[in-house]
Amino acid sequence: MLLAVLSRRRSLYSTRRLLEACETRGHEAIVLDPLQCSLSLARDAPMVSYRGLDGRLPDVDVVVPRIGASITEHGLAVVNQFETMGVPILNTSQAIARSRDKLHALQLLSRAGVDIPKTVMTRHPSQVHRAVELVGGPPVILKLVRGTHGIGVILAETEQAAQQVVETLFSLGMTVLVQEFVEESEGRDLRVVLVGGRLVAAMRRETPDSGPREIRSNMHRGAVGTPFDLPPEYLRAARAAGRAMRLQVAGVDLIESRSGPKVLEVNSSPGVEGIEQCTGIDVAGAVVDHAAAHARRSLGRGRAAARR
Numbered sequence: 289m290l291l292a293v294l295s296r297r298r299s300l301y302s303t304r305r306l307l308e309a310c311e312t313r314g315h316e317a318i319v320l321d322p323l324q325c326s327l328s329l330a331r332d333a334p335m336v337s338y339r340g341l342d343g344r345l346p347d348v349d350v351v352v353p354r355i356g357a358s359i360t361e362h363g364l365a366v367v368n369q370f371e372t373m374g375v376p377i378l379n380t381s382q383a384i385a386r387s388r389d390k391l392h393a394l395q396l397l398s399r400a401g402v403d404i405p406k407t408v409m410t411r412h413p414s415q416v417h418r419a420v421e422l423v424g425g426p427p428v429i430l431k432l433v434r435g436t437h438g439i440g441v442i443l444a445e446t447e448q449a450a451q452q453v454v455e456t457l458f459s460l461g462m463t464v465l466v467q468e469f470v471e472e473s474e475g476r477d478l479r480v481v482l483v484g485g486r487l488v489a490a491m492r493r494e495t496p497d498s499g500p501r502e503i504r505s506n507m508h509r510g511a512v513g514t515p516f517d518l519p520p521e522y523l524r525a526a527r528a529a530g531r532a533m534r535l536q537v538a539g540v541d542l543i544e545s546r547s548g549p550k551v552l553e554v555n556s557s558p559g560v561e562g563i564e565q566c567t568g569i570d571v572a573g574a575v576v577d578h579a580a581a582h583a584r585r586s587l588g589r590g591r592a593a594a595r596r
Contacts, residue, residue, distance in 0.1 A: 289580055290316045290346065294366060295354040296323070301561040303354055305572035313576060318348070322355065322363040334372045350583035351377040352537075352575065353384065354557050357434070360388055376586040378579050379556050383534045387556040390465060391433050393533065400532035402525060403550050405429070405543075406468040413455045419466040420447050429467040430454065443469065470550065473543035478516060480526040480540045481558055481571055484578045487526070489569040490518040491562070513566035525549040536582070537575055 291310050295303040298319040310317035326337040338345050351370050355363035368381040386392055397404050408419040420428055426447050432440030444450035454464050475495040481488045493511040518526070522542060529551045530538040539558025542549045560571040 289349045289583060290318070291576065291579055291583075292345075292348040292351045293317060293319050293354060294322050294351060294363065295319050296321055296356060296359070300354070302557075302559050302572070305560055305564070306352060306354075306576060309570065309573040309576040313573070313580070315576065315580065318346075320345075320366075322359055322366045325366045325369075327365060327369045329372075334369055336366065336369055336373070348375060349587075350579045351375055352579050353377065353379055355384060356557070357388065360385075376579075376583045378536045378575070378582060380534070384556040387533050387535065387538075387554050388434060390431060390553060391463070393554060394465075396532045397529055397551055397554075400528055402528050402532060403548065405470060405550055405552070408466045409433075410454060410464050410466055411458070413451055413458055416451045416454050416466070417447065420450055423466055423468040426450065427469045429469050430457075431465040431467060432457070433463045433465060470543055470545045472546055475511075476544070477552065478518070478522065478542045478544065478549075479513075479558070479563060480518060480522070480542065481560075481563055481574075482526060482530045482535075482538045482540060483571075483574045484536055484581075485527055485530060486574075487518065487523055488574045489563050489567045489571055490516045491566045492516040493562075513562050515567045522549045525551055529554050536578065 293303055293306050298304065298307065303319060307317050307319070320338060324339050326340070328335040328337060336345050353363065353367050355367065364381045364385055367377060367384065370377050371380060386396060391409055394404055394407055406423040408422050410416060410419045420426055427443055427445045428450055430442040430444055430450060430453050442453055444453055450466065457464050476492065478490060478492055480490045491513040493513050495511050525542060526540040529540045533554045535554065535556055537556070537558070539555035541552040541555070543552055563569070564571050
């Protein structure tokens, strides 16, 4: 089976691990930089070329997108092109796009009955006072609608601080989410990786006690991960979030509140480095196994349709 990984560089940890997992399972794998993919369209003849319009790709059996936030627009176009060509793909372009838009993602989670922190969208500084009231008063979390790796996440200790931040971001044309601050989870969250709706690995991430106050628990910002035995109610919340986003591969971030699990966000391209090193679980292998099974199911459906 030939698996294509959409990734900027084969040297990235997650990409490298996917290639290793393919090799150990007897699959072939290629890495495609989305920015090097050219898309051609004609009646019944969509095509992806690589490194120039004459560089036709081999027929791949399944595609695993690793689309970074910096190339979301073009990356989604490439994913959508493979979908148009009928190539099985883990995480569709629509599902990835939903997960990248924090407001839309929270809307989908809310509609699915998933518990999330209280959140208010604000487009103007005049709305800050009421927004802060609606989420329970200061301190509050301010988030950009689009952001990754904790970028664009700010703790405002007072309403005045929130006002100043929103005024600055509004002057730059940015939309801001004002979100409830769950004090008991400060500097701590859970990362859960689901593949095909199945729990693969879970860890708790905590920021060190020393140093300046830090609410973001991203591991590349210094957080420390420990394996976590996920309680049933947290697993149910994570699975419900993955279903709501329609993601086959999902990294679900939750916080532990006094009222139970709350979902912060759902990542469509969860990194495997931190969670593999923390838990010792072969997360990349689980993704490759699911990709191969997905390709076989799609091939079977195609043959059944041809017989009809």
